[in-house]
Amino acid sequence: xxxxxxxxxxxxxxxxxxxxxxxxxxxxxxxxxxxxxxxxxxxxxxxxxxxxxxxxxxxxxxxxxxxxxxxxxxxxxxxxxxxxxxxxxxxxxxxxxxxxxxxxxxxxxxxxxxxxxxxxxxxxxxxxxxxxxxxxxxxxxxxxxxxxxxxxxxxxxxxxxxxxxxxxxxxxxxxxxxxxxx
Numbered sequence: 001x002x003x004x005x006x007x008x009x010x011x012x013x014x015x016x017x018x019x020x021x022x023x024x025x026x027x028x029x030x031x032x033x034x035x036x037x038x039x040x041x042x043x044x045x046x047x048x049x050x051x052x053x054x055x056x057x058x059x060x061x062x063x064x065x066x067x068x069x070x071x072x073x074x075x076x077x078x079x080x081x082x083x084x085x086x087x088x089x090x091x092x093x094x095x096x097x098x099x100x101x102x103x104x105x106x107x108x109x110x111x112x113x114x115x116x117x118x119x120x121x122x123x124x125x126x127x128x129x130x131x132x133x134x135x136x137x138x139x140x141x142x143x144x145x146x147x148x149x150x151x152x153x154x155x156x157x158x159x160x161x162x163x164x165x166x167x168x169x170x171x172x173x174x175x176x177x178x179x180x181x182x
Contacts, residue, residue, distance in 0.1 A: 043119055051116070051123040052131055058115055059108030059166075063139060066104050094157040101161030102168075105136060109169030113177060121174045128170070129163070136162030 006014070028036070088096050113121065124131060136159045 046119055046123050048123055048127065051120045054120070055112045055116070055124060055131070056135060058112045059105065059135060059139075062108030062111050063104055066107055097155075097157040098161030098164070101136065101140070101158035101163075102165035103161075105139065105162040105165035106169040109166045110173050113170045113173035116174075118178065121178065124170065125174070128167070132163045132166040132170075133159070136166065 091099070112124075116124070139162060140155050140159050
């Protein structure tokens with residue numbers, strides 16, 4: 001190991017640490033102690049529904065953003081997209097709808113995994129497939145009410161793609177983020 005002279009910042013940190021060690025012990029007030037324990041308890045014992053609601057808001061906002069790219073509902077900036085239409089004609093319809101569901105949901109899943117805190121990610125992971133299916137079904141239901149004439153079979157393929165998109169998007173990003181907390 002190479003010996004080096006401590007920098008001014010390192011010397012200042014060592015002095016502050018020494019002062020901290022030698023300082024008199026300060027006991028927090030009962031109110032402060034209670035607040036800290038309550039905050040920690042709330043973080044450790046999150047209930048599912050508020051976290052699911054937070055994820056639903058994030059995924060809904062991302063889903064609306066993807067509608068501005070998708071030409072299906074006439075909301076987007078893309079209008080007639082020759083690439084998407086040729087892809088729709090070239091691919092088996094059920095596979096195409098599964099891909100649409102996957103793409104529609106993936107952005108929100110990735111955004112959710114980026115925004116949530118570690119303890120919130122753990123809450124989602126406990127019952128992720130139930131949440132993924134419920135959200136995908138709800139999104140598909142809303143989309144069919146907005147204007148698509150989806151058939152039950154194509155809607156099922158869309159939901160399957162959406163569940164896969166949620167699983168892949170949220171799962172991959174949360175797996176990449178969780179080691180950062182350790």
